[in-house]
Amino acid sequence: MTGPERTAAPAPDAFTLEGVSQERAGRRVLTDLSLALPNGGFATLIGPSGSGKTSLLRLLNRLDDPACGSVRLFGRPIREFPVRALRRRVGFVFQTPTMLSGTVAGNLEIAATLGGDARAVARGHARIGEVLRLAELAGDYADRTAMDLSGGEKQRVALARALMTDPEILLLDEPTAALDPEVAEQLMGTLRRLRETTGLTIVMVTHRLSEARLASTYTVMLEAGRVVEAGPSDRIFREPGEARTRAFIAAGGRNA
Ligand SMILES: Nc1ncnc2c1ncn2[C@@H]1O[C@H](COP(=O)(O)OP(=O)(O)O)[C@@H](O)[C@H]1O
Ligand SMILES: [Mg+2]
Numbered sequence: 001m002t003g004p005e006r007t008a009a010p011a012p013d014a015f016t017l018e019g020v021s022q023e024r025a026g027r028r029v030l031t032d033l034s035l036a037l038p039n040g041g042f043a044t045l046i047g048p049s050g051s052g053k054t055s056l057l058r059l060l061n062r063l064d065d066p067a068c069g070s071v072r073l074f075g076r077p078i079r080e081f082p083v084r085a086l087r088r089r090v091g092f093v094f095q096t097p098t099m100l101s102g103t104v105a106g107n108l109e110i111a112a113t114l115g116g117d118a119r120a121v122a123r124g125h126a127r128i129g130e131v132l133r134l135a136e137l138a139g140d141y142a143d144r145t146a147m148d149l150s151g152g153e154k155q156r157v158a159l160a161r162a163l164m165t166d167p168e169i170l171l172l173d174e175p176t177a178a179l180d181p182e183v184a185e186q187l188m189g190t191l192r193r194l195r196e197t198t199g200l201t202i203v204m205v206t207h208r209l210s211e212a213r214l215a216s217t218y219t220v221m222l223e224a225g226r227v228v229e230a231g232p233s234d235r236i237f238r239e240p241g242e243a244r245t246r247a248f249i250a251a252g253g254r255n256a
Helices: 053-057 083-089 104-113 118-134 139-143 151-163 181-198 209-215 233-238 243-250
Strands: 015-024 027-037 042-046 068-073 090-093 169-173 201-205 218-223 226-232
Touching: 015 053, 027 053, 027 218, 027 226, 042 053, 042 181, 042 209, 053 169, 053 201, 083 090, 090 151, 104 118, 104 139, 104 151, 118 139, 118 151, 118 181, 151 181, 181 201, 181 209, 209 233, 218 233, 218 243, 226 233, 226 243
Parallel strands: 042 201, 042 218, 090 169, 169 201
Antiparallel strands: 015 027, 015 068, 218 226
């Protein structure tokens, strides 16, 4: 692909945040946050409930804009990307998958329809088999009724739907929170393989520390709207540099 935003080396971080603060309903929820998320990595955001993980994730495809500070994507201010183009390049998977009535194929095609022209729709149709494969759903799921699927299957359809636009980055907000542990683990395996085979950059919020430890390459620990520490996951989990991270991990990720 070409374009000024895809210039070659040195490969910038996927996201660079500097001095970011955010408010929701008049309350400060992120404070002077600076952070770089590696391109091609699998980053997880961990931290107590209410620490600002979702608020942070929402800045990364402009579901929200920060109250102040800068967010850069591939080194370029994220506001410079047209929103539709941005959302095609940065997909989002929510905690609870929303299925529309009709078939799985119909649920996938809608992603190509949104903000796309007739060509995009045709390309989308051709892509269904590929995204089902990437989400590790058998091809015959295309004709199944989406609403009748299990929670785990629906989340895979949501994943496949986010992949319809062939994004470079995937954001996931607690994608396994509503799933049984075994189903959650299977989905994490899919995400790991997805990153390994496609080079997709993943940024995921999770409250299951085992997911951050096993699946991610980079971990960001948040507390009260601030970054406590960030670094390679094996280092963060083996020898956290901050007492608050140590305590959070020792408590199994429960609010201390
Ligand atoms: N839509 C909202 N309106 C007002 N406050 C919100 C909203 N969403 C979250 N908050 C508040 O923002 C803070 C951070 O929330 P959030 O980013 O959802 O944290 P986390 O994802 O880590 O649990 C919390 O205090 C929460 O109550
Ligand atoms: Mg959240």
